[in-house]
Amino acid sequence: MSAAEAEALSRAAHVPGHYGRIEAVEIGTRFLLVSGWVAGPEGSTPSEPIALGLPDGTRFAVTRFLRRRDLAERGIASKPCGFLLDIPRPDEDAAALALTLSAGARDLLTQPVADLLPRTFRPRGHLDHVAPERLAGWAFDPAQWHGPENEGLLELVVDGEVRIALPRNTARPDLPYTAAAAGRPLGFELGLRDVARLMAAAGQPRTLLEGEHAYELLAGGHRIGSLQGSVARPARLLRRGGTPAALDLPTALPTLAKPAPARPEPDGYVDWHGYAKGLGGWFFGGWLRGEQIRGVETCRALARFEDATLEVEAAVSAYPRSDVEGLGLGYIAYVPSLQGDPGLLQALDLDLEGPRRLAPSLGTGRMPEKELLPLVRNLLGAASRKPRTPLLKVLSQPVYEGEDTLPKLSAPVHVEIDSLFIAPGAGAVLTGWWLDPTQAIAGIRLRMGNWLSAPLAERWIGTERNDIREGFEAKYPLEHAKHGFVAYVEAPELDPQRAHLEIELATGETGFKPLPAPAAAGVQAIRRMLGSIQLAPDEVVDRCDRVIGPPVVALNRQRLAAAGRPSIAEVGDLPARPRCSVIIPLYGRIDYLMYQCALLSEHGLPADELVYVLDDPPKKQAVLDLAQSAWRRFGIPMRLVLLPENLGYAPANNAGLAQCRGEYVCYLNSDVMPQEPRWLDLMVGALEQDPTLGIVGGMLTFEDGTIQHAGMTFKRLPQLGNFPYAMHPGKGRIRPPSRGLQRAEAVTGACMVLRRDLAQELGGFDEAYVVGDFEDADLCFRIRAKGLDCAVHEDAVLWHLERQSQGTPGNFWRHNLTLVNGWSFARRWGHLFPEAAAEPAVLRLA
Incomplete structure (x- = not known):
């Protein structure tokens, strides 16, 4: 414990866990104002009820504790422990009394008032604001509730001569007195109308509250000042534009409170405001000093609310107001905004040859919409005037009220x-x-x-x-x-x-x-949107740009973002460190799983793992049964990724990629069947031997052995929006003798192999392509953009039952979806295919 703390505590009275002091007493005509402090364990705010008692046993609870900087500096308490309590004064001589400070049921100390050198109470207060439209301040004088009403009379004195009685009408919980915490009215806050009534009752002009005048507060006939020991300071004077004097407090409480900083007078006031949903904006009404707003129709406005700030061009109009005649003009301002509930209004600034700040009047609230527009129209006489000004044009708009008209x-x-x-x-x-x-x-x-x-x-x-x-x-x-x-x-x-x-x-x-x-959104929304559209070839680009492209991509993005997590199942013992992960999406024809496993079992996949992704949730149990049956028959282990909903080709493959462990990844369609055992070894081996290769595809044939895929080229098709589409050179022709590994512009996603770290770096297939189309071409071009090549290994031969795995859904909406995906692909990669892109292509129909 420090020496200062030990010295302070040696003078304080104790009960177990609590200690404190009574420091000062001020004596009023009917009350005592007592100050002191009580600290709990380790300088905390008291945990026991604290009370101040009189000799007759009457006790008065201390309900508010204040933070005392002097106690913290002396090492006594850093938490709120100080109190300032007014209590009724007994009839006997106050100086002969003794006060008891207690914590809970135990007394801390009993202190004779005479030992505290009591002094006569003088009211405290502060004059915060004086203007023709606002009077504000506060006064603390317990005589107003402890004695006759006239003893607490509060007055404003102007130039030492004119006296105007002021009402106390607001609580001031920011003040340090227990009475403030109890909600007693210590403050006064008067707006335009109240000030007008007050001055009229006093028979004085409102101009008395502006210009160069001296203002003082009187409470119970006492000029509000402060005491410094036994010497009274001069009475407080407030001149407009001056800085308020400091808040006077007893010397025992030098740091309890500070006066509110002087606020510049606003240039006007907002008396009412409200939001007109039908007209899409806020209306503000009030008055503005001077006549700068006269003749102004629009200006920049800044409306500050509790939760938002609106800065826009406002439509404004001035009108005469008899209650502010000689001070300024009334105004109405319309601020367009989509925000109908930004919280409480804090201020409105209008730029009239510089910012003019308008403060909310006392009691300003948001006006209901059903009352708002009639008020505005009435004030402006809008019904009888032609809508020539911007504000009248706003008011002339028909208002939507939720009905079909x-x-x-x-x-x-x-x-x-x-x-x-x-x-x-x-x-x-x-x-x-x-x-x-x-x-x-x-x-x-x-x-x-x-x-x-x-x-x-x-x-x-x-x-x-x-x-x-x-x-x-x-x-x-x-x-x-x-x-x-x-x-x-x-x-x-x-x-x-x-x-x-x-x-x-x-x-x-x-x-x-x-x-x-x-x-509801999702694929059904896309299907319904595209299902009735028929586009002529010359309409495709414009309609994709302006109507169907952006919303279809956004709807797809929304449905994918809302998708749940897949569940995972494993059948058999998968290799711990596989060479390659073969990802196979399943949709529609799930029976292809059995056929693929039968063909793969002829030579096995000892170093690789099989990852099936079910993109057809209703078939979940059927796939689980099928996988177990395939394991029992052929001994092929596999991992099943079971999606909670149908997501489409790219998301299904990406879900499989997230579950892979191999050094390489093979994307394989479920309707692609190997013809010979070396297909995967050849493709992986090509990547191992040549670091300039990014992706390798297989040679795919139809069931009759003719070519289905031997690499892809691209050509713009005028009949399909002139977008570049993938072409399959040699498709349908007899397969010539193999030439081994051949570079290609791109390869099909029906069978392609790449390094897993490259696939992960690229994020797999781009899910901006909806359901399925162009994802493989896009992946190839992203790989080529990294300086790597695409190739087809003509010795890796597989059968492809092209698109049979997808079943036979309706084709009309699917055709339009292909156009949208072609549009997306062209926006990203169309610059690589400049032929016939600069000018409208000639559509050859025959």
Whole structure:
């Protein structure tokens, strides 16, 4: 223990675990103000109830403890241990009293008041702000609750002559007094209207609260000052623009509190504000000093809320307000924003030849939307004025209230949304139908708050809807059946709950159409979106760019991100350190597992591991049974990666890659069967012998022995968007004599081998390609970009039952999906195939 701590504690009274002192007493007419401290074990805040007692046994609880810097500096306590408590004064002579400080049921000490050299209480307080629209400050005088009401009277004195009575109307829990913690009103905070009423009751002009004047606070007739020993300081004076004086406290509590720093006066106030969802923005109303806002229609605005800051161009308008006549003008400001709930308003700045800060008025709250717009229109007289200013134009917009208003339009218009798909990070896809028999529609847009999309016609594909033609041809003269549509709205931050369609007619009328709840995403959403689209060859590029490409890629990304973790099963004893891991996805024809194992068993895979990935979850139990049967029949061990949902070719292979242990990886389709035993040895051996090789493919043949794959080249196909597509030279021809290892532009993913560390470095197949197409070509080009070659080993011969493993799903949506994947591939690698890309290709139909 330090010498200072020992000296301090030697003067303090103790009970086990607690010690403390009564340090000072101030005597008021009906109360005593007592200060001191009590510390718990090791200088902590007391853990026992602390009370101050009078000789008659009455006790008063200490409910608030204050941090005392002097106690920390003296090594007594660093935690809050100080107290400042006012108690009723007994009728007898206060100086003859003794006070008892107790901790729990035990007394710490009993101290005669006379030994503390008591002094007369003087009120404390502070004048924080004086202006015609705001008066603020505080005063601590226990006489207001311990004595007659007039003893606690609080007054503002101006220039030493004018006295104005002030109400106490706010608690000040920031002050160090126990009374403040108990919620007693020690502060006053008066806004524009309250100040106006106060000055009117005093018969004084509001100009008395601005300009060069001296202001003082009086409490119970005492000018609020402070005591320094027994010498009183002069009364406090506050001149506008000056710095407030320090907070006066007893000498025993020199560091309990500090005055609030002087705040510059705001340039005006926000009296009300609210969010208009239908107009997509915030309205603010109040008043601004001077006349700088007169005639201004737009300005830069900065609205600071608790959780967000909005900085945009605002529409503003001034109007006269009788209650601030001579001080300034009323204003209304519209701040467009998609954020309808950014927390409490803190300030609004308007740039009017420099920033003008507007502070919230006292009691300012958010106005309900149903009251907001009527108030704004009434103040501006919007109903009787032409919408010439930006603010009046905002107010003239029809407001969406959640209803379908198309039947109320003057022209027959039908727009129905069948499905809404949200593509996170991209926007939304709407499918449905429309009829405009009189050609009245000027544009259809999607609105979310103040944001308005481009016309849907710019990202629109018409689709055949014979049901609509048959249903309406008796009512309208319909010339075709393309009344359906698939439309894409580019809006990465789209919130469907806050969005709706706006249908504008050539007459200027606007109708609204609510959006349905978003439909489930995933492959089904992609299938439904693409299933009705028929694109002519010259439409492919534009429609992929503007309508189907971005949302399909985003929908696929979303479904993959939401996929669960696979489960793993092992059948038989797999090699601990395999040379090569053979990854085989299973979808549809899972029976190929048995055929492959039968052919592989003729020569075995002693140094390699077999990894089957089931991408067809309903067949999980069937695959488990099939794998066990194959093990019993052929003795081929395998690892099964069982996906929780159908993910597609690239994600399935990547899931298999994550479970591999081999030095090399072989990607193999389940419908590829080896013809001879050396196929894998030849491909792995080529990579071992030549470090310039990145990937090696096999020679694949049809069942009749003709070539299916001997390497790939690429050619732009005008009939398919002029994107580069993989070609298979020699496909369908009789296989010539083998030439061994041959370099190629790319090799098929049906059978390819590469080093596992390279596959992992590249992240496997790129999952931006949806379901399956172009992943193998993309992987080959990424390998070539690293300076490595692709090759085909013509001695590694396998049969390929091309695409039979996928079953026979509907082909129409699948064709469109191939176009989307071709579009993705062309955007990444199209620069490598410049032929016929710079100019529109000639489409040869015959």
